[in-house]
Structure formats: structure tokens, C-alpha cells
Amino acid sequence: MRELMLGNKALARGLYEAGCKVISSYPGTPSTEITEEAAKYDEIYCEWAPNEKVALEVAHGASLGGVRSACAMKHVGLNVAADPLFTVSYQGLNAGLVVCVADDPGMHSSQNEQDSRHYAMAAKLPMLEPADSEEARVFARRAFELSEQFNTPVLIRMCTRVSHSQSVAEPEERAVPKQVPYVKDPTKVMMTANSRNAHLRVEQRTLQLVDYAEDCDLNRVEMGDTSLGIITSSTSYQYAKEVFGERVSILKLGMVYPLPEKLILDFAAKVDKVAVLEELDPFIENHVRRLGVKVSGKDVFPVCGEFSQNLVRECMGLEVPQTMTVKDSIPGRPPVMCAGCPHRGIFYILKKNKCMVYGDIGCYTLGAVAPLNAMDLNVCMGASCSGLHGFNLAMGREGEKHSVGVIGDSTFIHSGMTGITDISYNMTNSTVIILDNSITGMTGHQQNPTTGKNLRGEPAGKVDLESLCHALGFERVRVVDPYDLAEADRVLKEELEAEAPSIIISRRPCVMIKGTVHNPPLEPKEDKCVGCKACMQIGCPAISVRDGKVRIDSTLCIGCKVCTQICRFGALE
Amino acid sequence: MATKNIMIVGVGGQGTLLASKLLGYVLLGQGYDVKVSEVHGMSQRGGSVVTYVRFGEKVYSPVIDKGEADVIISFEKLEAARWLEYLKPGGRIIVNTQEMEPMPVIIGEAEYPDNLVEKMQAAGALVDAEDFLAVAEAAGSSKAVNIALMGRFSTYFPEISEEEWQKAIEACVPEKFLELNRKAFEMGRSA
Numbered sequence: 111m112r113e114l115m116l117g118n119k120a121l122a123r124g125l126y127e128a129g130c131k132v133i134s135s136y137p138g139t140p141s142t143e144i145t146e147e148a149a150k151y152d153e154i155y156c157e158w159a160p161n162e163k164v165a166l167e168v169a170h171g172a173s174l175g176g177v178r179s180a181c182a183m184k185h186v187g188l189n190v191a192a193d194p195l196f197t198v199s200y201q202g203l204n205a206g207l208v209v210c211v212a213d214d215p216g217m218h219s220s221q222n223e224q225d226s227r228h229y230a231m232a233a234k235l236p237m238l239e240p241a242d243s244e245e246a247r248v249f250a251r252r253a254f255e256l257s258e259q260f261n262t263p264v265l266i267r268m269c270t271r272v273s274h275s276q277s278v279a280e281p282e283e284r285a286v287p288k289q290v291p292y293v294k295d296p297t298k299v300m301m302t303a304n305s306r307n308a309h310l311r312v313e314q315r316t317l318q319l320v321d322y323a324e325d326c327d328l329n330r331v332e333m334g335d336t337s338l339g340i341i342t343s344s345t346s347y348q349y350a351k352e353v354f355g356e357r358v359s360i361l362k363l364g365m366v367y368p369l370p371e372k373l374i375l376d377f378a379a380k381v382d383k384v385a386v387l388e389e390l391d392p393f394i395e396n397h398v399r400r401l402g403v404k405v406s407g408k409d410v411f412p413v414c415g416e417f418s419q420n421l422v423r424e425c426m427g428l429e430v431p432q433t434m435t436v437k438d439s440i441p442g443r444p445p446v447m448c449a450g451c452p453h454r455g456i457f458y459i460l461k462k463n464k465c466m467v468y469g470d471i472g473c474y475t476l477g478a479v480a481p482l483n484a485m486d487l488n489v490c491m492g493a494s495c496s497g498l499h500g501f502n503l504a505m506g507r508e509g510e511k512h513s514v515g516v517i518g519d520s521t522f523i524h525s526g527m528t529g530i531t532d533i534s535y536n537m538t539n540s541t542v543i544i545l546d547n548s549i550t551g552m553t554g555h556q557q558n559p560t561t562g563k564n565l566r567g568e569p570a571g572k573v574d575l576e577s578l579c580h581a582l583g584f585e586r587v588r589v590v591d592p593y594d595l596a597e598a599d600r601v602l603k604e605e606l607e608a609e610a611p612s613i614i615i616s617r618r619p620c621v622m623i624k625g626t627v628h629n630p631p632l633e634p635k636e637d638k639c640v641g642c643k644a645c646m647q648i649g650c651p652a653i654s655v656r657d658g659k660v661r662i663d664s665t666l667c668i669g670c671k672v673c674t675q676i677c678r679f680g681a682l683e
Numbered sequence: 684m685a686t687k688n689i690m691i692v693g694v695g696g697q698g699t700l701l702a703s704k705l706l707g708y709v710l711l712g713q714g715y716d717v718k719v720s721e722v723h724g725m726s727q728r729g730g731s732v733v734t735y736v737r738f739g740e741k742v743y744s745p746v747i748d749k750g751e752a753d754v755i756i757s758f759e760k761l762e763a764a765r766w767l768e769y770l771k772p773g774g775r776i777i778v779n780t781q782e783m784e785p786m787p788v789i790i791g792e793a794e795y796p797d798n799l800v801e802k803m804q805a806a807g808a809l810v811d812a813e814d815f816l817a818v819a820e821a822a823g824s825s826k827a828v829n830i831a832l833m834g835r836f837s838t839y840f841p842e843i844s845e846e847e848w849q850k851a852i853e854a855c856v857p858e859k860f861l862e863l864n865r866k867a868f869e870m871g872r873s874a
Contacts, residue, residue: 114707114717218722242718242745275720275745276707345745352744420748431750433768436802440765441793443785445695445730481790646790651729654789665825 115279117272120243121210122147123279124250129286130154130180130208132172134165136524137553138184139219140273141212145182146556149565153284158556158565161491161524162187166194166209170263173207176290178254182210185226186490190525192229197300198263199233200308204290206257208250209235212268215389216416219552221471221490223414225390230265230367234312236319237265237367238328241347243277249364252328260315260322267366269389271345271416320368328364331377335359339381341374341394341405345417346387352419353428369397378403385410389417447476449652450628450668452547452618455592456516457484458648458672459599463606466513468501470494470521473551473620477516481649491521495529495542502538510539511606517542520550520558523573527582533611534583541605541612544575545592547620555623579613586612593618595675621668629669632682634660639681645673686739688747689836692766693758694783695732698829701855702756703734705833708851709843710738720745731762731785756836758815758828759783764799767808776808777835779815779828811835818874819867827867830856834871845872 115123121144125133133156135145149156159165165181172179183191188211195209211229214220230237238253240246246268253264297304323329334356342350343363350360361377363369378384378398386395386407395407410425411417420430447454457477460467461484469475469488478485489497494515502509517526522544533540550556557563562572579587586608590598598616605612619626631652641658652666653673660681674682689706693699700721707719715738722732735747749768755776757763763778770776778800787793796802800812813835819827830852837848848868856864 112711114711114719270722271720271745274722275718277718277742277745278711278716348743348745418746418748419744419751431748432772433750434770434772434806434808435768436764436796436799436806438764438796438799438802439793440761441785441787441795443694443729443731443761443765444787446786448729480786480792643791649786649790651786651789654784 112278112280114276115243115247116143116147116276117240117243117246117268117274118143119147120279121240121246121250121266121268123281124247125180125208126151126154127247127282127284128206128251128254129178129284130254131177131286132169132179133157133181134159134168134179135182136160136162136165136187137550137556138187138212139553140214140270141182141184141187141210141268142553142556143273144210144212145565156565158558160559162191163193166191166198169207169209170194170198170203173203173205174292176204176292178206178287180208180210182212184220185211185213185224186220186222187211188226188229190491192233195229195235195263196233199235200305200312201298201300202261202308203257203263204292205287206254207263208253208257208266209263210266210268212270212273213390214270216270218270221488223390225393226265226267227366227393228391234316235263235265235367236260236365237267238364239267239344239366240272240364241344241362242272243275243279245364246272247279247281249328260319262315267344269344316368320370323365323368323370324372326365329370329373330362330364332360332362333380336381337383339377339384340387341377341384341398342387343394344389346389349417349419349422350387353422353426363394366394369394371401374398374401374403387411387417387422444479445476446479446649446651447473448621449650449663449666450621450670452592452616452620453477453545454482454648454650455595455598455672456543456545456616457482458676459595459602460484460514460516462599463602464512465606466501466509468494468498468513468515470515470517470526472518472521474516474518474545479649481647485516492517492525492529495526496532498540498542499529499533499536499538502540507539510541513540514602514606515540515542517544518551519544519546519548519560519575520556522575523559527578530579530584530613531582537611539609539611541614543614543616546575546615546617549620549623551620551622555620575615584611584613586610587615588612589615589617591618592616593670593672595672621670629671631664631667631669632662632671632674634662635681635683638679640679642679644676644678645682648672648676684739686737686742688752688771689736690747690752690755690766690769691734691736691758692755692762693732694762695730697758698826699732699734699758702829702833703736705830705851705855706736708855709847710736712847712851713843716740716742718742718745731765733766754836754839756832758832760799761785761795764796764803767803767806770808772807774809775839776803776810777832778803778810778812779832780812781814781816781828813874815871815874818870822867822870823863827863830864830867831871831874834868835874837868837872
């Protein structure tokens with residue numbers, strides 16, 4: 111039956127149909143729904159792992175145990191999983207293993223724009239790249255077949271526009287292969303001769319995969335007018351079809367590593383000119399050049415950002431549609447922390463204390479935007495802890511007294527623990543604030559090891575953050591309520607002054623979690639408001655000032671009373 | 684049939700995703716090829732949000748580009764002006780005249796432009812403006828703005844019957860909000 115399906119959901123459907131039994135992932139936009147949708151099938155065990163490296167190792171372990179398994183992550187997550195990825199490539203499998211990775215060209219919700227295809231080449235793994243939901247579904251099944259046929263993990267590369275677009279898919283039935291018995295094999299231990307032999311096998315495998323790529327149906331030629339031939343894949347294929355229809359010939363690649371040679375040379379010979387249309391790096395283009403084909407690519411199309419049909423038109427010198435605009439400048443509408451967000455109070459206090467704030471990855475990155483402007487920088491998951499330690503090594507006591515790292519609960523478990531261990535072991539008097547809002551917020555409220563619930567919301571093991579930090583060598587572990595500004599301020603000052611490493615756990619559940627108790631909205635007292643706008647410093651979307659008086663949007667306000675503590679005139683009681 | 688392009692724009696949290704779900708459901712039921720594209724994640728937090736809905740015999744690109752939209756359904760007035768350049772010459776824009784101040788306006792760094800409906804008309808747009816918040820409230824809840832707007836939109840495609848829309852509402856809306864949304868749809872349709 112035809113169904114309109116999100117790309118990620120269709121990929122999950124494909125994993126299901128292929129008989130996948132174990133999925134271990136870490137959430138990350140735009141990949142999160144792959145695992146969430148897969149979890150709706152009772153037949154698949156799905157879990158949130160503490161990070162992507164763990165997720166891949168779990169999925170590989172399940173493959174060794176004899177069942178088809180998978181993991182999913184965003185592009186930067188693959189950096190974290192890169193360590194096992196390269197050696198699992200050598201070691202091989204028992205049952206099929208599929209690694210789904212979602213890139214984010216245009217950086218809708220990411221800190222960089224890296225191109226995951228380089229990992230396929232570097233780890234010598236086949237990579238499939240669907241261009242819509244139906245392909246995502248079908249490619250998932252094909253990926254498992256390939257994985258078992260060539261004894262290799264297979265990467266499926268998604269991107270934001272494939273992951274988060276719905277298009278028509280036609281689901282099929284699930285078929286589960288028999289569990290493969292586990293047999294001890296001494297060549298599986300990756301050292302010395304075993305590793306050397308494994309590497310030889312991997313190189314041989316790549317040659318076989320090139321042969322496979324030459325005539326497999328994952329790659330296809332659509333001959334049209336032969337004055338121009340476009341080699342493309344993924345969503346770029348859709349833009350090429352949108353702009354040119356049948357007016358060009360297209361080589362559409364569904365397998366982007368390894369790339370075919372003869373297929374490309376044959377296609378190039380049939381057309382007058384060849385262009386490669388691909389987002390991000392010139393990955394296909396470089397390959398085509400190495401084959402000696404004269405080709406245009408990144409000389410015409412940009413490396414940075416997302417493509418669209420108008421971008422293709424412009425780059426190809428075609429006319430773009432006319433537009434209309436209003437002359438006024440339209441104020442931006444950046445995302446903001448929600449009304450009642452427990453992070454707000456902490457960032458207000460950090461700003462007041464003029465702290466250097468080393469941020470991390472999550473909703474709290476929004477602490478960087480106006481009017482709070484309370485975050486200096488961020489890099490990647492966990493860097494707030496280790497980066498702060500390095501900063502203080504350089505800055506000494508002055509740094510320690512005026513700097514903090516801030517990291518969310520899920521991010522802390524992901525890769526903050528190792529960073530704070532460096533602080534306690536190598537002894538800087540650094541202060542790390544764990545913003546414990548009892549959920550993985552930014553990616554849409556996933557459970558994590560500190561929440562006491564598993565992916566399906568059932569009771570699960572629970573990491574005790576206080577005990578964990580003590581065990582990692584911190585004597586000073588304080589817990590504060592971020593709604594209590596005076597207390598948070600006092601504790602922050604004490605810990606910045608302390609000549610010891612410190613952890614402050616700022617604990618309040620995210621207001622968007624179902625079941626979080628909200629207070630009634632505040633009713634501002636107009637007669638007491640002097641219009642000083644002090645309450646506006648916290649950037650709460652529920653607060654505005656009109657005609658010199660404070661207004662509260664009662665549909666947004668949850669009565670957290672952070673603003674109450676800032677108003678000196680009692681207008682927000 | 685040439686591919687038709689519909690954009691749904693608004694502010695994160697306004698319920699644009701339900702509106703696009705409804706539209707996708709109806710269009711698929713008509714036998715069209717359909718693509719619906721949206722961005723999740725960061726923008727949910729009160730930011731400007733957009734959903735692209737495309738339908739026809741065969742749809743390729745999942746997104747709509749500047750100057751390509753046949754209809755824009757805007758949940759908020761400033762967002763209507765922001766996305767206006769995506770409207771095709773001769774295209775129509777449905778505008779909920781509700782104003783939601785973005786953070787730069789709230790903190791006094793920018794001003795909310797006045798007379799936006801007139802300015803959009805002056806730019807050449809066919810503007811269909813209405814206080815759909817009031818319509819939704821009259822139907823029983825401010826949260827039904829999305830469905831009230833879809834009620835108005837449904838009059839743009841008379842070939843799709845009201846019955847088809849009601850069936851889609853039944854399929855997409857949780858049981859306990861069904862009555863409210865049915866009413867909001869009808870009131871939006873006749874408003």
C-alpha cells in the first residue's frame with residue numbers, strides 16, 4: 111500500500127523488513143527518527159547507547175552473535191564511532207551490519223558540515239545513498255544483503271532532505287533470516303598476522319565491490335538528450351531532474367563507494383559534456399577526474415551549503431523565477447530557550463558573574479544568543495570539560511576563578527565523563543556545571559542513562575550523577591535548583607573560589623517533558639512596573655514590554671518565577 | 684498536471700506539522716505523487732519554521748524555491764512577509780493576522796513592521812488575510828489555528844471535497860480533539 115513516509119521512517123521500515131533484530135544508536139538530528147521509528151516494531155530490540163562508539167560496538171556484537179543489526183547517528187556521531195568502524199571493517203561479521211549516518215548540508219541543526227563519504231573511503235566500506243523514502247526502504251534491505259555477501263559493514267548515508275522529507279513508499283513484509291551460529295575463530299583477534307591478513311582481505315573486497323558497482327541496479331543510467339551528462343546521487347539527483355527533466359542524461363549513483371569505473375567511462379563517452387552534481391565535497395568528481403574524464407563540478411557548484419533547484423539553475427546559467435518582497439527589513443526569528451527553561455537561570459547567573467563559558471552541544475547552546483549572550487564557544491560533545499581544563503592550564507588561577515564548562519546530562523554521559531576525569535586526575539581547579547534536565551532535549555526528548563527509563567520509556571538502570579562524579583575524583587559536588595537564583599549565584603561563587611576541582615549539578619526537568627508540573631502563569635502588577643526592562647535581560651519569550659509596562663503571555667508562562675527574582679519593584683510576584 | 688507547490692510557514696510550536704500531515708494525507712488520497720519536507724531540531728524552539736508540500740504526477744525536488752510557491756499558508760503575519768519571496772507571481776498567500784514578536788523585537792533591537800498586509804499587496808501578492816486566532820478561539824481553542832487555516836486553504840482546491848478533508852482530520856487528529864478540529868476546519872472554511 112502506498113504510504114507517505116518520512117525518509118528516516120522508511121529506512122527504519124527497510125531495516126524491519128530485512129529482519130534486523132538489534133539497533134543501538136545515539137540521537138542526533140537529522141538521524142534520530144530512524145531509531146525511534148524502528149522502536150515501534152516490537153520485533154526489533156532498540157536502545158539508546160551512551161554514545162555512537164558504544165552503539166556501533168553493540169551493533170557489531172549483535173552481528174557476531176548471529177543476527178542482523180544496525181546503528182544510526184548523525185555525521186559528527188560517526189567521528190565518535192570511527193574507532194570501531196575502521197577495525198570492524200577488517201574483522202568482519204557473522205550476520206549483516208548496517209551503519210546509518212545522516213549528514214546535514216546547510217547545517218540546519220549541526221556545528222559543522224562534514225561529508226561522511228570520506229569515511230567510506232577511509233574505512234574501505236561500501237556506502238549506499240538513497241535519494242528518497244522508497245529508496246531508503248529498499249536500500250536498507252539491499253545493504254544487509256551486500257553486508258553478508260561481502261562480509262562487510264555497509265554504510266547508508268542519509269542527508270537532512272532525505273531524512274526529513276516524506277515521499278511515497280510501498281512497504282513489504284518482514285523476512286527474518288536464521289540466526290547464524292557463533293563459532294570461535296582465532297583469526298578474529300585483531301593483532302599482528304591476523305590484522306595484516308585482514309587488511310589484504312579488505313583490499314581484495316574493495317576490488318570485488320568495484321566489480322559489483324559496475325553493473326548492479328543501485329546505479330542506473332537515464333538517457334535523455336546527450337548534449338550534457340550529469341553524474342549525481344541523493345537529493346542532488348532530484349534537483350537535476352527538477353531542473354532538466356529529460357533534457358539531459360543522468361548517471362544516478364545509489365552506491366557512492368566504491369565507485370564504478372567502466373560505467374562512468376561508458377556514460378561519459380555517450381554525452382558531449384559531463385558535470386557532477388553533488389553537495390559538499392567533490393567526492394564523485396575527484397574519482398571521475400582520476401579516470402581521465404573532463405568534467406565540471408566544484409568549479410561551477412559550491413562546496414558549502416545545501417543545493418536547491420534555483421541554485422542549480424543559477425550555476426548552470428539558467429533563468430530563475432521572479433520574486434516579490436516587501437521593502438521593510440524583516441526581523442529575524444532565531445530559536446530561543448522555552449519559557450520556563452531551567453537553563454535560563456544558570457546562564458543569567460553566569461552572565462552576571464562575567465564568566466568565560468565553555469559550552470557544549472544541546473539546547474543550552476541557545477545560551478549564546480541575545481540577550482543572554484552567556485556562552486563563549488563550543489566545539490563538540492564533551493569539549494566543555496576537557497577544553498576548560500586546557501584553558502585553565504594556560505590561564506592559571508585567574509582562569510579557574512572566572513571560567514566554567516556547561517554540559518547537559520546526556521552529553522555528559524556521552525563524553526563529558528572522560529573530560530572531567532582529566533580535570534580531577536591532572537588537577538586544575540576547574541568548575542563544570544552539569545545542566546541536568548532529565549532528558550535529551552534538543553533532539554526531541556530521548557531518554558538517556560541518567561533518566562531511569564529506556565528508549566521505550568520503560569524502567570531502566572539509572573546513573574547517579576553525584577556518585578559518579580565523586581567516584582571520578584571530585585570531592586566538591588554541589589546540587590542547585592536553577593530556579594533559585596540567589597542559591598545558584600552563591601554556590602557558583604564558592605566553587606569558582608574553591609582551590610579544588612568542582613562539579614555543580616543544576617537540576618530541574620525540562621518543562622517540555624510530559625508530566626512536568628507547571629505553576630500558574632504570572633499576572634504582572636502594572637501599578638508596580640516602572641518599565642525598567644530588567645526582566646527582559648533573561649530573554650524569556652513569555653515576557654514583553656508594551657507602552658512601558660511588562661506583559662506576560664499566559665499561554666507560554668509556566669510560573670518558574672525566575673523573572674520575579676530579577677524585578678526589584680515586585681511587579682512580577 | 685504540473686507540480687503544485689504549497690508552503691506552510693509559521694513559528695515553531697504553532698502546529699504547522701499537523702497541518703502538513705493533513706495536507707499530505709488528503710493529496711495522497713487523490714492519487715498524486717507527494718513530497719513533504721520539513722526541518723526538525725533547533726527550529727522547534729520558537730524559531731521560524733517552514734514546510735514544503737509538493738504534489739503532481741511526478742515530484743522530484745523535496746523543496747520549494749524562491750518564486751515557485753502557488754500558495755503560502757502563513758500562521759503569523761511577520762512570517763508571511765519573510766517567506767513572501769517564495770511566492771510565484773500570481774500566487775496566493777493566506778495570512779493569519781496574528782502577531783508574534785520575535786526575540787529581537789521583544790528586546791528592542793528591532794521593530795515589528797507595520798501594515799504588512801498592505802505592503803505585501805503593494806508588492807503584488809494576492810493576500811487572503813484573516814484573524815484565524817479569533818476563528819480558532821470561536822471554535823473552542825486557540826490551539827486549533829492550524830486546522831482553521833487549513834479550512835480556508837481547502838476552498839482553494841474545490842476539486843477536493845469537504846468530505847475528503849474531514850476523513851483526513853479523522854485520520855490525523857487524536858480522538859479527544861476531533862470535535863474541536865472539525866469545527867475549526869468548518870469555521871475556517873466559511874470564514
